Amino acid sequence: MSVRPAAQDKNVETLQRQLTEANETLRAIRRGEVDAVVVEGPNGNQVYTLQTADHPYRILVQQMNEGALMLSREGFVLHANPCFGGLVRALPENLNARDVQPWIAPEERGPFEHALRLAFEGQPQRLELNLVPKDPEAARVPVVMSLAPLNLETVDAVCAVVTDLRERRRRESLEHAEWSARALMDHATAAVVITGRDGRIQRANAAAEALAGHPIIGEHFGAAFPLVLDAPSTIPAEHLKLWASNLTQMACAGSTYRGLQARMKRGNGRMVELQVSAGPFAAAHTDISGAVFTLADVTSLRNSEQRFRALSESIPQIVWTLDRSGRLDYCNSVGTGYFGMSIQELSANWDAVVHPDDLPEVQKWRDQSVNDGAPLHAEYRLMSASGEARWFLVRAVPVRDASGQITQWFGTSTDVDAQKATENDLRRANADLEHFAYAASHDFQEPLRMVTAYTQLLQRDFDNQLPESAGMYLNFILEGTERLGALLQNLLAYMRASRDPEAASSEVDCNEVLKEVIANLEIPIQQSGARIHAESLPTLRCPRVHVLELLQNLLNNAIKYRRQDPPDIAVTAQEENGEWVFAVKDNGIGIAPQHQANVFDVFKRLHGNDIPGTGIGLAICRRLVEQHNGRIWVESKVNQGSVFYFSLPGTAMERLNESAGA
Amino acid sequence: MNRQALDVVLIEDNSADVFLIGQALKEAGLIFNLHTFKNGEEAMTFVQSEAASPDIFLMDWNLPRIHGKEVLAAITHCDRFLKTPRIVLTSSESPADREQAEQLGAVFVSKPRTLDEFMQVGQRVKSILGLQ
Numbered sequence: 001m002s003v004r005p006a007a008q009d010k011n012v013e014t015l016q017r018q019l020t021e022a023n024e025t026l027r028a029i030r031r032g033e034v035d036a037v038v039v040e041g042p043n044g045n046q047v048y049t050l051q052t053a054d055h056p057y058r059i060l061v062q063q064m065n066e067g068a069l070m071l072s073r074e075g076f077v078l079h080a081n082p083c084f085g086g087l088v089r090a091l092p093e094n095l096n097a098r099d100v101q102p103w104i105a106p107e108e109r110g111p112f113e114h115a116l117r118l119a120f121e122g123q124p125q126r127l128e129l130n131l132v133p134k135d136p137e138a139a140r141v142p143v144v145m146s147l148a149p150l151n152l153e154t155v156d157a158v159c160a161v162v163t164d165l166r167e168r169r170r171r172e173s174l175e176h177a178e179w180s181a182r183a184l185m186d187h188a189t190a191a192v193v194i195t196g197r198d199g200r201i202q203r204a205n206a207a208a209e210a211l212a213g214h215p216i217i218g219e220h221f222g223a224a225f226p227l228v229l230d231a232p233s234t235i236p237a238e239h240l241k242l243w244a245s246n247l248t249q250m251a252c253a254g255s256t257y258r259g260l261q262a263r264m265k266r267g268n269g270r271m272v273e274l275q276v277s278a279g280p281f282a283a284a285h286t287d288i289s290g291a292v293f294t295l296a297d298v299t300s301l302r303n304s305e306q307r308f309r310a311l312s313e314s315i316p317q318i319v320w321t322l323d324r325s326g327r328l329d330y331c332n333s334v335g336t337g338y339f340g341m342s343i344q345e346l347s348a349n350w351d352a353v354v355h356p357d358d359l360p361e362v363q364k365w366r367d368q369s370v371n372d373g374a375p376l377h378a379e380y381r382l383m384s385a386s387g388e389a390r391w392f393l394v395r396a397v398p399v400r401d402a403s404g405q406i407t408q409w410f411g412t413s414t415d416v417d418a419q420k421a422t423e424n425d426l427r428r429a430n431a432d433l434e435h436f437a438y439a440a441s442h443d444f445q446e447p448l449r450m451v452t453a454y455t456q457l458l459q460r461d462f463d464n465q466l467p468e469s470a471g472m473y474l475n476f477i478l479e480g481t482e483r484l485g486a487l488l489q490n491l492l493a494y495m496r497a498s499r500d501p502e503a504a505s506s507e508v509d510c511n512e513v514l515k516e517v518i519a520n521l522e523i524p525i526q527q528s529g530a531r532i533h534a535e536s537l538p539t540l541r542c543p544r545v546h547v548l549e550l551l552q553n554l555l556n557n558a559i560k561y562r563r564q565d566p567p568d569i570a571v572t573a574q575e576e577n578g579e580w581v582f583a584v585k586d587n588g589i590g591i592a593p594q595h596q597a598n599v600f601d602v603f604k605r606l607h608g609n610d611i612p613g614t615g616i617g618l619a620i621c622r623r624l625v626e627q628h629n630g631r632i633w634v635e636s637k638v639n640q641g642s643v644f645y646f647s648l649p650g651t652a653m654e655r656l657n658e659s660a661g662a
Numbered sequence: 663m664n665r666q667a668l669d670v671v672l673i674e675d676n677s678a679d680v681f682l683i684g685q686a687l688k689e690a691g692l693i694f695n696l697h698t699f700k701n702g703e704e705a706m707t708f709v710q711s712e713a714a715s716p717d718i719f720l721m722d723w724n725l726p727r728i729h730g731k732e733v734l735a736a737i738t739h740c741d742r743f744l745k746t747p748r749i750v751l752t753s754s755e756s757p758a759d760r761e762q763a764e765q766l767g768a769v770f771v772s773k774p775r776t777l778d779e780f781m782q783v784g785q786r787v788k789s790i791l792g793l794q
Binding site for chain 1: 685777780
């Protein structure tokens, strides 16, 4: 084996230097000058030392305000400076030759290992980590760690510089707070002003300068904003004067005022209505350094409120508002006049103005609706100042904010006493009239019966003794009595159509009823050759006799008022808006437009005696339908036919179908 | 055939009806003495007298002075008339009236509107008396 001299020289040189270094290292270790560490590695014990750790650098590293680490490939600490030790609250010498990972938050150890590996491959790394101090009480420390490869003679190592982020974070959050505050101030529509203890304006937002009409920094608050406070009734006027001039001092002394009503004459001479708040200003953790004011222009708001008040005063109804808890907070003068109480008195005595009999209902509504917001629509009696109980129609609706919360109630009370009395009179008069008609039609039967019986007796017993003309007269008398009898019968039927409260509602299958009607009309149907078509009809909850009477009357008419051809009649029913609309369609003589409106009137007959009838059938129909809050109407063309429609409530039907479907 | 004349009590304020009812009974072939009372008061006096023992009562319902209902009740509650038929002949068509009359043991007949129907009342009386 031959060795070239040059190479040999180099080997000798290296060995000599290593020897010098070893000596140097041993000397430094002996002197306690740091930085040579024996680590038990995979290749046996190894001595690590910082070859370039010249003294000034070492001092720098030791003294600098950033954490510094030297890390082995395995992540062991070769060197840690005091600053890093401070971050993890451990002595630096206790860190040496230890795994660094326990000081890193567990969830970040993976990324750290990865970064370390890359750094050893020669790629500098930078990552944010949280250090976990030794003291379990201490909070984690957010840091940025920069990892850079270092050239070491013996082995390679990575240098880590660790920057404490806590201070930066604090600064950032402070800056953020300042920006937020500034943004808030700048975007506020209200004027915001901060003064020093001397009352001079230190800060003001754009709205404040716009309100003052000129730059105001440095100016006295009172000079920039010459406020005149409005007097709420509770505050004596002399206090207000004092306040206006001393608001700054009083705010600086720690007093807070909210919602002060004030006026101010602006530079352009126009008055503005303001709502003013004032209070002490203290920067965080310091003593009161001045006062902070907000001034909101409520001119338009107050104008609209004035308009509302003016409006509420101009109408004859009682207008009132309740707060969200149901307490009266406004009532117009119609109300205070009627009750003879001020708003405050009314608010305290609201129950006392309601008639005792109606009070439970009112209280029930109030208890419920304060929560569920159900509007009020009721009639009850309110007691006037003179003790008179008058009927009022009372309505109230909730006012809600954007989130749906009730903020207020608006109510009106309309005096309906006169109307109610008239209604009662009318009802009584109607009842009287009905009673009279009922009794009359009944009592008329009695003499009529007599006339009939004795005329017939005359006819029977003396027919052959009377001249022919007398026989004719007797016939006319009998025809008249017969007709009067029929009219009275129908009038009674018409009266019964509304007088019959016992007509019990039941579930009525209208198809069955129609079958019965067709059976009842068997003779006219046969004689006329009528054809009757029917679609499937609903089942309704109402008195069966009413449906029967309706269908029978309409079908009877459809047959009676026919043309030459046999009647063609269709009976259908459709559900529309919660009610059932029946239609009876014929091909009969029809009704001229001018008569269509009054065919439903009592004793209205369009055909004289050409077609027999008493003119009561359709009137009965209307009366029956209206009893069920339904309607009846006709569409017709002369010589083409008519369609009679009537509606009956159909809600019960749905319930019925549901239970039937189960 | 009972040849003796029947004692018929007729309580009716309307003389036209009195005549018609009499006629109807005649035409039915009945032989009878008609005792007529014009109002409820007269009828009550008769009913309460010991002498009264008619074969049948025919009476109106809406009677003056004392209502037919009370007269009928007096008749019904009198032992002597336990087996005496009672017919209420009235223009009332009220179901309530009918019910009351029937509860007091009477036959309730609505007054007919035509002569022919009226004459049927005679036959009705005959059959109630068991004479047919």
